[in-house]
Amino acid sequence: MDKTELGFDSINLGHGSGGLMTRDLLDKIIFKTFSNPFLDQKHDGSIVKFDRPIAISTDSFVVSPIFFKGGNIGELAVHGTVNDVAMCGAIPRYLSLAFIIEEGMKMERFITIVESIKKAADISGVQIITGDTKVVERGKGDEIFINTTGFGEVNPKANISTDNIKVGDKIIINGYVAQHGMAIMSQREGLEFESTIESDSTNLNYLVNDLIDEFGDRIHLFRDPTRGGVASVLSEIAQDINLGVAIHEDKIPLEKQVAAACEILGLDPLYVANEGLFITIVDPEVADDVIEMMKNDEKGKNTACIGEITEEHPKKVVMKSVIGGKRIVSPMIGEQLPRIC
Amino acid sequence: MKYLTEYRNLEATKKYLELIDKTITKPWNIMEICGGQTHGLVKNGILDLLPDKVQMIHGPGCPVCVTPLNLIDKAIELLENGVIVCSFGDMIRVPGSKKSLLEAKADGGDLRILYSPIEAVKIAKNNPDKEVVFFAVGFETTAPANALSVLHAQKEGLENYSILVSHVLVPPAMEAILDDEFCNIDAFLGAGHVCAIMGYKEYFPLAEKYKIPIVITGFEPLDLVQGIYLSVKQLEDGNHKVENQYSRAVKEEGNVAAINVINQVFEVGHREWRGIGEIPNSGYVLTKEFKDFDAESKFGISNIKVPENPDCIAGEILRGIKKPRECSQFGKVCNPSNPLGAPMVSSEGACAAYYHFSNTLE
Numbered sequence: 293m294d295k296t297e298l299g300f301d302s303i304n305l306g307h308g309s310g311g312l313m314t315r316d317l318l319d320k321i322i323f324k325t326f327s328n329p330f331l332d333q334k335h336d337g338s339i340v341k342f343d344r345p346i347a348i349s350t351d352s353f354v355v356s357p358i359f360f361k362g363g364n365i366g367e368l369a370v371h372g373t374v375n376d377v378a379m380c381g382a383i384p385r386y387l388s389l390a391f392i393i394e395e396g397m398k399m400e401r402f403i404t405i406v407e408s409i410k411k412a413a414d415i416s417g418v419q420i421i422t423g424d425t426k427v428v429e430r431g432k433g434d435e436i437f438i439n440t441t442g443f444g445e446v447n448p449k450a451n452i453s454t455d456n457i458k459v460g461d462k463i464i465i466n467g468y469v470a471q472h473g474m475a476i477m478s479q480r481e482g483l484e485f486e487s488t489i490e491s492d493s494t495n496l497n498y499l500v501n502d503l504i505d506e507f508g509d510r511i512h513l514f515r516d517p518t519r520g521g522v523a524s525v526l527s528e529i530a531q532d533i534n535l536g537v538a539i540h541e542d543k544i545p546l547e548k549q550v551a552a553a554c555e556i557l558g559l560d561p562l563y564v565a566n567e568g569l570f571i572t573i574v575d576p577e578v579a580d581d582v583i584e585m586m587k588n589d590e591k592g593k594n595t596a597c598i599g600e601i602t603e604e605h606p607k608k609v610v611m612k613s614v615i616g617g618k619r620i621v622s623p624m625i626g627e628q629l630p631r632i633c
Numbered sequence: 634m635k636y637l638t639e640y641r642n643l644e645a646t647k648k649y650l651e652l653i654d655k656t657i658t659k660p661w662n663i664m665e666i667c668g669g670q671t672h673g674l675v676k677n678g679i680l681d682l683l684p685d686k687v688q689m690i691h692g693p694g695c696p697v698c699v700t701p702l703n704l705i706d707k708a709i710e711l712l713e714n715g716v717i718v719c720s721f722g723d724m725i726r727v728p729g730s731k732k733s734l735l736e737a738k739a740d741g742g743d744l745r746i747l748y749s750p751i752e753a754v755k756i757a758k759n760n761p762d763k764e765v766v767f768f769a770v771g772f773e774t775t776a777p778a779n780a781l782s783v784l785h786a787q788k789e790g791l792e793n794y795s796i797l798v799s800h801v802l803v804p805p806a807m808e809a810i811l812d813d814e815f816c817n818i819d820a821f822l823g824a825g826h827v828c829a830i831m832g833y834k835e836y837f838p839l840a841e842k843y844k845i846p847i848v849i850t851g852f853e854p855l856d857l858v859q860g861i862y863l864s865v866k867q868l869e870d871g872n873h874k875v876e877n878q879y880s881r882a883v884k885e886e887g888n889v890a891a892i893n894v895i896n897q898v899f900e901v902g903h904r905e906w907r908g909i910g911e912i913p914n915s916g917y918v919l920t921k922e923f924k925d926f927d928a929e930s931k932f933g934i935s936n937i938k939v940p941e942n943p944d945c946i947a948g949e950i951l952r953g954i955k956k957p958r959e960c961s962q963f964g965k966v967c968n969p970s971n972p973l974g975a976p977m978v979s980s981e982g983a984c985a986a987y988y989h990f991s992n993t994l995e
Contacts, residue, residue: 552637558722613676613677613854614677615643615647615855617682618678618681619675619991620989622988622989622990625970
């Protein structure tokens with residue numbers, strides 16, 4: 293797509309006004325990129341049919357910078373919602389897609405984002421079937437915000453619920469922690485440092501669905517540790533189930549560069565955001581087989597069992613440190629901030 | 634990875650824990666000076682692994698915790714007057730008398746969270762029509778970078794850059810603690826990174842005067858238990874020497890280049906320590922030559938003592954007289970979401986460390 297086709301170098305308020313300029317933007321970029329039988333009708337909404345119960349999840353994406361090592365806000369907007377639907381034990385099928393664009397956003401950047409969304413949606417096996425585009429005045433947005441809502445059919449073998457979690461269940465994670473958050477941090481103003489840390493943003497729905505197909509209701513829970521990191525998700529789970537969560541520091545997969553970056557900035561990797569990770573809590577009898585299946589998948593090469601559910605310390609997450617001491621992993625209060633010393 | 638994994642080694646740490654157990658014959662109170670060391674002790678669960686006869690007392694080495702209320706209020710006032718205020722991350726949640734820097738940011742203040750004061754100089758250069766103030770908090774550790782930022786600003790001819798100084802020094806704090814009538818400390822773990830800058834020559838007269846062992850110690854689990862072992866060994870042998878456990882980072886003469894930069898820009902002056910009071914000659918102030926870069930002189934600052942919450946026992950916590958759990962408000966009214974004082978907010982503060990890492994582990 294050539295930006296000059298639209299005759300504009302950047303998005304302006306007219307593109308969100310609902311008139312001809314909006315139509316032009318939609319026709320030449322949105323409908324053209326995402327063309328499918330639903331969108332081609334160009335109606336206010338789309339009608340879909342599901343044969344089974346559906347899972348719905350929504351998320352808004354406001355990351356800055358919008359382009360970062362390993363991805364951009366567009367891919368994130370697809371992966372994030374696709375993964376949330378998958379965490380419900382459902383196969384994502386459709387996405388809605390809404391943009392809030394700041395006046396002045398370069399057309400080239402917008403087109404790149406749109407094309408990334410298309411690519412990520414295709415890889416994830418989802419179609420964009422409805423959406424919205426608004427433009428706000430300069431200074432009232434951060435270049436672009438995106439909302440996606442995902443719809444998926446619940447896998448009939450899935451029985452995902454914190455109610456199913458029992459003492460002895462194993463806690464398994466599919467890869468390295470803190471990749472995404474540290475990739476973003478390393479580009480933040482005032483904190484830049486040279487690194488090759490890349491965001492791990494990716495779609496996890498195929499692996500998750502394969503696990504459900506294979507292990508059915510022996511898989512008790514999936515959760516993805518996005519903002520707030522692994523610690524926050526595990527704290528929430530511990531609170532909900534009124535049982536204890538015990539994890540082992542030496543088992544948590546952490547890549548060396550990410551560990552070093554966290555050390556330099558004084559950040560705890562357990563609280564840093566992830567995008568290509570999920571935690572699954574499974575029946576201990578199938579744990580080894582689950583781990584093996586995950587390790588054989590490209591999205592689970594660094595899978596590890598990081599802990600278990602216990603009747604000790606209910607509602608708390610306790611971590612055994614590398615030297616054998618114990619400490620509470622408490623929920624995060626506010627944002628994690630880089631420390632002085 | 635050099636040094637980190639080696640100093641988190643389980644076997645080596647166990648070995649030193651056993652050595653402490655074999656060596657100790659009576660109870661000893663050891664104060665770790667630095668907030669980072671407190672953090673390390675609690676985060677790795679070391680306090681529970683030590684024999685009961687070792688009592689670790691947490692020192693005032695959290696510069697965020699000891700920054701006076703009126704300086705925080707001043708930084709907020711600057712924000713409200715359109716100044717760009719730059720700060721280290723862990724300062725921004727500490728409550729002033731009415732609100733924190735973070736709340737002032739939400740109210741519209743231009744607060745920038747930075748890792749390096751050099752970035753603040755860049756911001757000043759890029760915003761010539763605005764005043765930029767860097768909140769220069771820290772012990773001696775952060776002083777070289779803050780001094781360097783002033784030198785950079787001077788070189789660039791910037792008139793819109795200044796620093797709000799809240800630098801405090803370790804040796805005077807140690808003396809103030811030792812002179813306190815309630816002091817029950819038998820040995821110190823010296824602050825490793827402060828000494829990486831300053832060296833440890835200043836500690837020989839202290840060890841001699843107070844007959845107290847001082848072991849300069851690092852921050853990793855093995856560093857901490859080695860430092861504790863060396864302290865216990867000295868105490869059992871009746872010694873009072875200065876020893877350097879953290880030799881991979883600390884030399885007796887310190888970092889000469891860093892010291893030179895500090896001495897170019899700063900001189901020793903009186904400092905107010907939140908929760909402790911004024912300690913003479915316990916901090917850095919800018920020299921006359923660099924007074925133009927002193928935010929206090931530039932913008933004026935009130936010396937009104939802002940009253941602390943009467944229920945907060947931060948002073949006793951910082952002087953090691955009480956532990957966080959001995960505070961009646963700990964974990965109840967006072968918690969990280971609703972802190973009554975600085976040691977509960979700063980991630981280096983003893984109260985926060987206890988709350989986050991060992992809340993229910995007795």
